[in-house]
Amino acid sequence: MTQTAPVTPSSSQALDEIKIGGLGSSRLRVEDSRFIRGRGNYTDDVKLPGMLYMEILRSPLAHARIISIDTSRAWAIPGVRLVLTGEMMAQRNLAWMPTLSYDTQAVLATDKVRFQGQEVCVVVADDPYIAKDGCEAIDVEYEPLPPIVNPEQSAAPGAPVIRDDKQGQVDNTCYRWEVGDREATERAFAEADVVSKLKLHYPRSHPSPIECCGSVADFDPATKKLTVYMTSQAPHIVRSAVALIAELPEHMIRIVSPDVGGGFGNKVPVYPGYVHSILASILLGKPVKWTEDKTGNLISTGFGRDMYLDGEMALRSDGKILAVRMHADTDQGAFFADAQPSKFKIGLMHSTFACYNIGTGYITAQGHYTNKAPGGVAYRCSFRVTEAMFFQERMVQAAADDLGIDQAEFRRVNLLPDDAFPARTPFGFLVDSGQYDKCLQIGLDAIGYEEFRREQAAARAKGRLLGIGISTMTEPLGAGNSREYDILGIKMFDSAELRVHLTGKAILRTGAKTQGQGHETTWAQIVSHELGIPAADVVVEEGDTDTAPYGMGTYASRSTPVAGAAVSMVSRKIRAKARKIAAHLLEVSEEDIEWELGRFFVRGAPERGATIQECAMAAYSNMPDGMEPGLEGNAYYDPPNLTWPFACYIVTVEVDPETGVWDVLRVVAVDDCGVRINPMIVEGQIMGGLTEAYAMSNMQFQTYDAEGNIVGSNYMDYLIPTAWETPGFELHEVVTPCPHHPIGAKGVGECAAVGGPAAFVNAVLDAIAHTGVRNIDMPVLPDRVWTALQTHQDVSGAPPVRNG
Amino acid sequence: MEIKNELVVGAPLDKVWAYLLDVPNLAPCLPGAELVGDDGNGTYDGKVVARLGPVKLSFSGQVKIIETDDAAHRMVMHAAGAEDKGKGTADMMMTVVLAPASGGTTMKVEQDLTVSGAAAQFGRGMIADVTGVLMQSFAECLQYNITNQGSGGTTTAVRAARPASGFAIGVRAARMALMRVFARFFLPYDRNR
Numbered sequence: 001m002t003q004t005a006p007v008t009p010s011s012s013q014a015l016d017e018i019k020i021g022g023l024g025s026s027r028l029r030v031e032d033s034r035f036i037r038g039r040g041n042y043t044d045d046v047k048l049p050g051m052l053y054m055e056i057l058r059s060p061l062a063h064a065r066i067i068s069i070d071t072s073r074a075w076a077i078p079g080v081r082l083v084l085t086g087e088m089m090a091q092r093n094l095a096w097m098p099t100l101s102y103d104t105q106a107v108l109a110t111d112k113v114r115f116q117g118q119e120v121c122v123v124v125a126d127d128p129y130i131a132k133d134g135c136e137a138i139d140v141e142y143e144p145l146p147p148i149v150n151p152e153q154s155a156a157p158g159a160p161v162i163r164d165d166k167q168g169q170v171d172n173t174c175y176r177w178e179v180g181d182r183e184a185t186e187r188a189f190a191e192a193d194v195v196s197k198l199k200l201h202y203p204r205s206h207p208s209p210i211e212c213c214g215s216v217a218d219f220d221p222a223t224k225k226l227t228v229y230m231t232s233q234a235p236h237i238v239r240s241a242v243a244l245i246a247e248l249p250e251h252m253i254r255i256v257s258p259d260v261g262g263g264f265g266n267k268v269p270v271y272p273g274y275v276h277s278i279l280a281s282i283l284l285g286k287p288v289k290w291t292e293d294k295t296g297n298l299i300s301t302g303f304g305r306d307m308y309l310d311g312e313m314a315l316r317s318d319g320k321i322l323a324v325r326m327h328a329d330t331d332q333g334a335f336f337a338d339a340q341p342s343k344f345k346i347g348l349m350h351s352t353f354a355c356y357n358i359g360t361g362y363i364t365a366q367g368h369y370t371n372k373a374p375g376g377v378a379y380r381c382s383f384r385v386t387e388a389m390f391f392q393e394r395m396v397q398a399a400a401d402d403l404g405i406d407q408a409e410f411r412r413v414n415l416l417p418d419d420a421f422p423a424r425t426p427f428g429f430l431v432d433s434g435q436y437d438k439c440l441q442i443g444l445d446a447i448g449y450e451e452f453r454r455e456q457a458a459a460r461a462k463g464r465l466l467g468i469g470i471s472t473m474t475e476p477l478g479a480g481n482s483r484e485y486d487i488l489g490i491k492m493f494d495s496a497e498l499r500v501h502l503t504g505k506a507i508l509r510t511g512a513k514t515q516g517q518g519h520e521t522t523w524a525q526i527v528s529h530e531l532g533i534p535a536a537d538v539v540v541e542e543g544d545t546d547t548a549p550y551g552m553g554t555y556a557s558r559s560t561p562v563a564g565a566a567v568s569m570v571s572r573k574i575r576a577k578a579r580k581i582a583a584h585l586l587e588v589s590e591e592d593i594e595w596e597l598g599r600f601f602v603r604g605a606p607e608r609g610a611t612i613q614e615c616a617m618a619a620y621s622n623m624p625d626g627m628e629p630g631l632e633g634n635a636y637y638d639p640p641n642l643t644w645p646f647a648c649y650i651v652t653v654e655v656d657p658e659t660g661v662w663d664v665l666r667v668v669a670v671d672d673c674g675v676r677i678n679p680m681i682v683e684g685q686i687m688g689g690l691t692e693a694y695a696m697s698n699m700q701f702q703t704y705d706a707e708g709n710i711v712g713s714n715y716m717d718y719l720i721p722t723a724w725e726t727p728g729f730e731l732h733e734v735v736t737p738c739p740h741h742p743i744g745a746k747g748v749g750e751c752a753a754v755g756g757p758a759a760f761v762n763a764v765l766d767a768i769a770h771t772g773v774r775n776i777d778m779p780v781l782p783d784r785v786w787t788a789l790q791t792h793q794d795v796s797g798a799p800p801v802r803n804g
Numbered sequence: 805m806e807i808k809n810e811l812v813v814g815a816p817l818d819k820v821w822a823y824l825l826d827v828p829n830l831a832p833c834l835p836g837a838e839l840v841g842d843d844g845n846g847t848y849d850g851k852v853v854a855r856l857g858p859v860k861l862s863f864s865g866q867v868k869i870i871e872t873d874d875a876a877h878r879m880v881m882h883a884a885g886a887e888d889k890g891k892g893t894a895d896m897m898m899t900v901v902l903a904p905a906s907g908g909t910t911m912k913v914e915q916d917l918t919v920s921g922a923a924a925q926f927g928r929g930m931i932a933d934v935t936g937v938l939m940q941s942f943a944e945c946l947q948y949n950i951t952n953q954g955s956g957g958t959t960t961a962v963r964a965a966r967p968a969s970g971f972a973i974g975v976r977a978a979r980m981a982l983m984r985v986f987a988r989f990f991l992p993y994d995r996n997r
Binding site: 057060061062116135136137138139140142144295299705707708709710711713714716717 | 805887889890891892893918919920921922924925926
């Protein structure tokens with residue numbers, strides 16, 4: 001940026017921020033160039049000399065005692081190098097590992113298998129096919145035990161105890177938890193004019209990233225250094241976990257997360273497969289690669305949701321909410337392996353009703369062990385916020401119907417007003433900012449609410465079923481402030497390190513890890529905003545623990561709220577040093593220096609200035625006496641609070657009364673995620689989230705049959721919408737800057753996936769309101785709608801799946 | 805999973821009943837099945853090879869006749885087995901009831917099938933259709949053998965059912981599925997279809 005604009009005393013020489021790719025620029029994603037050319041570098045692309053391949057033998061049964069394991073036929077296959085069993089792991093005290101939720105998880109099964117797909121043995125061989133053959137040659141004798149596939153079976157008297165490995169575990173209860181004011185809530189219910197009740201199940205869903213999990217572990221027997229290339233959203237946490245658990249020295253562990261082909265929370269936990277490959281590499285002294293297949297990914301790795309709700313709302317006849325009471329049962333699977341860092345057993349479930357003035361509330365929760373895959377709370381969701389907001393918006397719709405008040409009006413009465421912020425919720429959160437009424441009104445205007453209601457009545461008269469569904473919610477994003485979050489005791493800060501080279505180009509590294517969010521594009525835009533260096537001159541690098549500063553990774557929409565803030569802070573540190581250099585170059589005192597984008601100038605003499613690039617050159621060639629050379633720095637950012645984006649989603653549908661099939665007519669989304677760094681990427685995130693919201697409401701779920709067989713282990717059964725099914729979206733925007741974030745940004749990645757599903761379901765139930773049906777469990781499949789239309793009864797979708 | 809099939813075998817009831825009780829004779833008619841052992845007490849060791857969609861499964865297990873009622877022409881069999889490569893297990897309680905019909909014998913087959921592992925994961929939507937195909941094939945084989953015996957053929961001329969080929973099953977199951985869809989759209993509702 002050495003070109004000089006015509007100098008006139010009155011005109012500023014600040015750079016045009018949009019032109020240099022700064023804040024607010026819809027800059028094209030720099031990472032796409034390599035992705036769409038097939039030049040990405042994923043874990044499976046890593047090929048090391050002498051590398052061996054690993055395959056996992058998984059349990060075909062959901063619950064069974066292991067009688068015997070005979071590996072002799074596998075060892076006899078030429079090319080098989082290692083067969084690991086639970087017993088061999090136990091000899092090294094590695095049969096069990098701790099989870100991030102302070103439970104334990106089997107690395108390889110020793111006593112029992114506890115879910116279908118559990119890891120039983122591992123075979124390492126010269127090529128992946130031999131390893132697979134090796135797995136098939138292992139003879140395992142099982143004694144089947146009765147499987148448990150839902151909380152009701154889990155809590156039934158006489159149910160078999162799944163976790164008989166844990167001392168003192170006498171039943172299948174995983175945890176009990178409560179929050180709120182029980183007495184005040186009971187008083188409010190006693191005074192209520194109307195009590196609205198709703199029972200729901202949010203089905204199990206799987207993030208199903210295109211790239212499955214995998215790792216290449218490379219232990220060098222000569223240097224004792226362990227390098228692991230792996231699909232991780234949080235490589236530093238893995239390094240610390242390996243150091244703390246396996247007691248390997250942390251400086252001799254290097255975790256590299258190359259390009260990650262989608263995460264959605266699926267790649268936060270530490271899976272047994274990673275541990276197997278690490279141990280195999282240490283035992284064999286050679287690199288060992290593990291690449292999961294799609295079924296392995298779907299049946300054994302981190303899922304989302306699977307939660308049951310009993311909700312009650314105390315209401316005054318004028319529409320005011322007096323109190324909310326909820327009980328949640330969570331189906332945790334065989335191990336309590338929630339990868340969530342909050343101090344609350346049920347994650348952020350109690351962020352429910354944060355956007356409403358509900359007076360008081362009380363929430364109880366119980367976790368249940370079942371014979372299903374462990375590792376909940378993943379999937380584009382800040383630790384059960386998705387369930388919290390879905391339950392909230394379904395309860396709000398039921399309450400409005402019970403009172404006979406219009407859906408939109410009921411929300412207007414109870415939403416927090418603009419002057420309420422910062423607002424403390426009955427469950428302890430501090431909501432930072434918002435303009436809720438404005439968002440709702442923009443949405444209603446966009447969809448033409450009143451007109452649609454008229455159309456709906458006219459259509460009903462002809463026997464056609466039209467419906468409209470609204471969902472308004474705020475959610476806490478950006479884990480998180482150290483008071484409420486930690487992982488293994490480590491606070492949830494994030495970090496950035498910026499080096500400006502002498503020619504004014506720069507490299508930025510952060511402790512976050514992109515999985516498609518576009519960090520390489522947006523981080524550079526923040527640097528550009530703060531320093532005036534064109535975004536194209538900043539390269540972003542993440543995912544290598546040997547080079548990146550220590551950070552907690554990317555999930556829970558925390559990149560922008562935490563790592564993004566760190567990028568901003570480190571850029572400001574650099575600017576502060578550059579200001580001293582500019583004063584030196586311009587031969588004035590620092591107090592007389594002013595900043596405009598890309599350039600320092602002398603106050604009162606704007607034509608005398610030094611660009612940031614000139615300062616960078618001087619930092620290495622002409623620094624003031626006594627100043628440390630170089631222009632680089634790092635910043636660690638511990639957020640003071642979560643960020644609270646708000647969203648309003650409105651959906652209209654038409655239900656076919658003959659078949660129960662429903663079509664989406666229109667989807668309107670109004671998102672307020674504060675300042676948008678790259679509007680194009682934000683819109684992409686919202687559209688992606690809406691697509692997943694549509695998927696969950698319409699087709700995408702995992703269930704289990706009575707024998708504990710998973711239904712949804714492959715893409716024939718686990719349905720993901722294609723461009724053909726996905727409706728079009730109309731996006732609108734409101735900007736309420738976050739008051740505590742350096743650039744006013746809020747998280748956005750999850751909003752639509754969190755708030756969207758309720759809008760679709762509310763719309764379908766609105767269309768069949770004449771039947772009096774209060775609930776159809778997601779996904780709202782045509783046969784469920786048809787059943788509801790025929791029977792006028794609620795339709796449950798809880799497992800086990802019916803026969804047929 | 806409960807699967808119900810009704811077949812008509814073009815042979816008299818008594819002959820079908822007698823044939824049904826003779827498991828070693830019967831086995832070759834079960835597509836993909838092979839009898840490998842007989843303990844003499846009504847328990848038999850066997851193998852079944854089948855393809856369900858993308859997975860080839862070979863089960864080894866035991867079949868036992870639990871109950872026979874000559875008066876009612878009702879037989880209950882229990883079969884249980886495990887897949888040879890550890891891909892899953894199967895357990896089936898099968899009830900067969902014979903009744904006279906015009907032109908032969910009606911055979912009502914009720915199967916209560918429990919499967920686990922890959923077979924359950926991949927084949928769930930197909931199991932009922934595939935079983936229907938297998939039963940049809942079984943009935944044809946039965947009729948052929950009974951008819952040939954009746955006309956003086958020897959037991960050595962027993963015709964074996966062709967092994968359950970993935971492609972043939974696929975084509976026939978697809979045809980059945982298409983016919984079912986066709987019936988749904990164009991024929992009056994029949995809850996037993």
